[in-house]
Amino acid sequence: MSQGPSLGIDIGGTKTHGVLLDASGRVLADQVRPTRKGADGVLSTARAVADDCLREAAVDRSRLAGVGVGVPGQVDHLTGVVRTAVNLGIDHLELGALLSADLGVDVRVDNDVKAAARGAAQALDVQGADLTYVNIGTGVAAATLVAGRVVRGEGNLAGEIGHVPVVPDGERCACGQRGCLEALVGGGRIAARLALIDPPLALPTLVAQATRGRLEAIAELDRIAGGIATAVQLVVLTQGSARVVLGGGVIHATPGLVDHVRRMLELRAAESDFLASLHLPGRVVVLPSGYPVAAIGAALVGRAGSGAARPAPVG
Amino acid sequence: MSQGPSLGIDIGGTKTHGVLLDASGRVLADQVRPTRKGADGVLSTARAVADDCLREAAVDRSRLAGVGVGVPGQVDHLTGVVRTAVNLGIDHLELGALLSADLGVDVRVDNDVKAAARGAAQALDVQGADLTYVNIGTGVAAATLVAGRVVRGEGNLAGEIGHVPVVPDGERCACGQRGCLEALVGGGRIAARLALIDPPLALPTLVAQATRGRLEAIAELDRIAGGIATAVQLVVLTQGSARVVLGGGVIHATPGLVDHVRRMLELRAAESDFLASLHLPGRVVVLPSGYPVAAIGAALVGRAGSGAARPAPVG
Numbered sequence: 001m002s003q004g005p006s007l008g009i010d011i012g013g014t015k016t017h018g019v020l021l022d023a024s025g026r027v028l029a030d031q032v033r034p035t036r037k038g039a040d041g042v043l044s045t046a047r048a049v050a051d052d053c054l055r056e057a058a059v060d061r062s063r064l065a066g067v068g069v070g071v072p073g074q075v076d077h078l079t080g081v082v083r084t085a086v087n088l089g090i091d092h093l094e095l096g097a098l099l100s101a102d103l104g105v106d107v108r109v110d111n112d113v114k115a116a117a118r119g120a121a122q123a124l125d126v127q128g129a130d131l132t133y134v135n136i137g138t139g140v141a142a143a144t145l146v147a148g149r150v151v152r153g154e155g156n157l158a159g160e161i162g163h164v165p166v167v168p169d170g171e172r173c174a175c176g177q178r179g180c181l182e183a184l185v186g187g188g189r190i191a192a193r194l195a196l197i198d199p200p201l202a203l204p205t206l207v208a209q210a211t212r213g214r215l216e217a218i219a220e221l222d223r224i225a226g227g228i229a230t231a232v233q234l235v236v237l238t239q240g241s242a243r244v245v246l247g248g249g250v251i252h253a254t255p256g257l258v259d260h261v262r263r264m265l266e267l268r269a270a271e272s273d274f275l276a277s278l279h280l281p282g283r284v285v286v287l288p289s290g291y292p293v294a295a296i297g298a299a300l301v302g303r304a305g306s307g308a309a310r311p312a313p314v315g
Numbered sequence: 316m317s318q319g320p321s322l323g324i325d326i327g328g329t330k331t332h333g334v335l336l337d338a339s340g341r342v343l344a345d346q347v348r349p350t351r352k353g354a355d356g357v358l359s360t361a362r363a364v365a366d367d368c369l370r371e372a373a374v375d376r377s378r379l380a381g382v383g384v385g386v387p388g389q390v391d392h393l394t395g396v397v398r399t400a401v402n403l404g405i406d407h408l409e410l411g412a413l414l415s416a417d418l419g420v421d422v423r424v425d426n427d428v429k430a431a432a433r434g435a436a437q438a439l440d441v442q443g444a445d446l447t448y449v450n451i452g453t454g455v456a457a458a459t460l461v462a463g464r465v466v467r468g469e470g471n472l473a474g475e476i477g478h479v480p481v482v483p484d485g486e487r488c489a490c491g492q493r494g495c496l497e498a499l500v501g502g503g504r505i506a507a508r509l510a511l512i513d514p515p516l517a518l519p520t521l522v523a524q525a526t527r528g529r530l531e532a533i534a535e536l537d538r539i540a541g542g543i544a545t546a547v548q549l550v551v552l553t554q555g556s557a558r559v560v561l562g563g564g565v566i567h568a569t570p571g572l573v574d575h576v577r578r579m580l581e582l583r584a585a586e587s588d589f590l591a592s593l594h595l596p597g598r599v600v601v602l603p604s605g606y607p608v609a610a611i612g613a614a615l616v617g618r619a620g621s622g623a624a625r626p627a628p629v630g
């Protein structure tokens with residue numbers, strides 16, 4: 001099979017990450033640029049990252065087997081239309097059609113977390129299995145694969161777990177509700193809380209400070225790890241996911257955090273035989289922080305479904 | 316097609332309900348008996364209800380096209396083995412094999428809520444669609460159909476939403492955790508709370524008492540309706556369900572409750588454009604309280620998948 005390489009572009013609120021995968025799944029190029037906001041900014045950034053990748057690998061556009069884009073917000077994966085991507089300053093953008101016209105190649109668009117779930121399944125070499133990817137970043141969302149297929153729900157809504165209220169009358173969330181999971185563990189809200197502490201705390205040293213016994217660090221670590229443990233419970237109990245892959249900025253910025261999440265799950269299991277029977281800590285998986293899971297997932301989105309090659313597993 | 320009738324048996328903690336459906340989906344028999352506990356009790360009750368149904372419709376066992384059983388607890392739908400059905404006093408029971416040997420007909424077994432989801436899809440004539448059935452009874456659990464197929468997860472676990480913690484350090488749940496959804500809205504815990512109030516409150520008059528301004532009734536109604544509203548959010552945000560069918564003892568014992576759930580969802584949507592965009596109150600559906608949704612679903616479980624006829628839609 002002489003299938004050409006496929007390009008994956010992960011458009012985030014801060015940076016846009018591109019990878020070029022060859023037919024056997026090897027990464028031929030890996031490029032990052034800061035994301036320019038607004039419809040024109042997002043489009044021009046995506047185009048520039050695409051060109052960077054093609055240049056790095058000395059591949060001509062005409063050889064591309066497919067292009068996939070992962071983007072936050074409400075994405076219609078069938079039409080490639082993005083709506084209400086607040087972090088990107090986008091209200092409505094025909095991203096798929098405009099980028100297709102630009103690149104002269106068919107472009108498929110999906111929600112970034114759903115793309116990352118595909119990337120994670122390939123990284124772990126469990127494509128075809130049940131898996132949930134949980135993104136703990138500025139936003140908090142999940143995507144579940146059942147037998148390798150993305151659970152979408154009506155309007156591709158499935159996975160918006162960040163806006164399930166888990167603390168009655170809790171902190172106000174950006175969505176307007178109180179006590180959402182995202183208000184508890186979303187990166188923006190965590191940063192705001194840490195900045196209020198004097199002297200301020202930061203995620204990279206949070207676990208170290210907690211270990212040294214600093215009370216504010218212990219309290220915040222318990223709050224974050226407890227919220228993420230609840231997210232793990234929520235997706236396993238709702239979807240029955242065999243594996244829960246944790247990713248996103250908060251996870252990777254906080255060394256030792258996932259160990260605390262597992263410990264929190266063990267503490268809860270010690271009080272509940274039912275919970276203990278689920279072996280939740282063993283379901284939690286983390287990918288290496290440098291692994292471009294969402295961009296690789298986007299490349300898989302771009303590739304036609306059947307007969308497609310896959311990248312090599314990680315680890 | 317001269318397919319015979321199929322028998323569905325819904326085994327609950329209190330009663331066991333059987334229906335016999337003809338090939339066109341008409342209910343030929345509808346029988347109920349109190350459930351005897353323990354392995355022998357459950358088996359003999361199921362057998363007796365099966366015989367009651369066959370006798371009512373004057374149908375011979377040999378004519379049955381299939382038998383399905385819905386049962387609470389951890390059910391392996393592939394082997395028909397039931398484990399840890401606390402309300403039935405069952406630790407481990409090869410229900411499918413034993414009942415098959417008894418009746419001389421192949422018996423399929425599934426979790427009762429998953430069976431009810433199938434019954435609900437047929438009742439609403441939306442088989443093949445996305446739907447979540449949420450049971451608010453002694454236990455709190457859900458089952459989701461995606462394109463008409465049951466979401467099972469590993470070990471048929473999917474749907475155990477009753478044990479997602481939604482109130483930090485909340486009431487102790489029967490599962491051992493604190494603040495589970497089931498501790499908030501499960502029938503047993505509600506009854507225990509209502510009995511503590513002096514003079515005691517009961518579900519059938521809860522809404523009427525709240526409307527008359529009795530403060531304890533208002534507080535408890537808000538607590539129950541708020542918990543169920545959270546359950547609706549949880550399943551829609553996680554699974555993207557287009558329809559959420561509410562059923563179970565608490566729903567049917569409490570006239571007016573679902574109106575309060577819808578009002579609670581509207582109040583929350585008034586604070587959140589995101590939530591408002593999901594139109595949650597319009598997704599909530601209730602079946603008539605007398606409709607034997609789980610027993611009909613069990614009959615559908617028993618029937619071979621393809622080419623099977625379906626019962627007439629409700630309402």
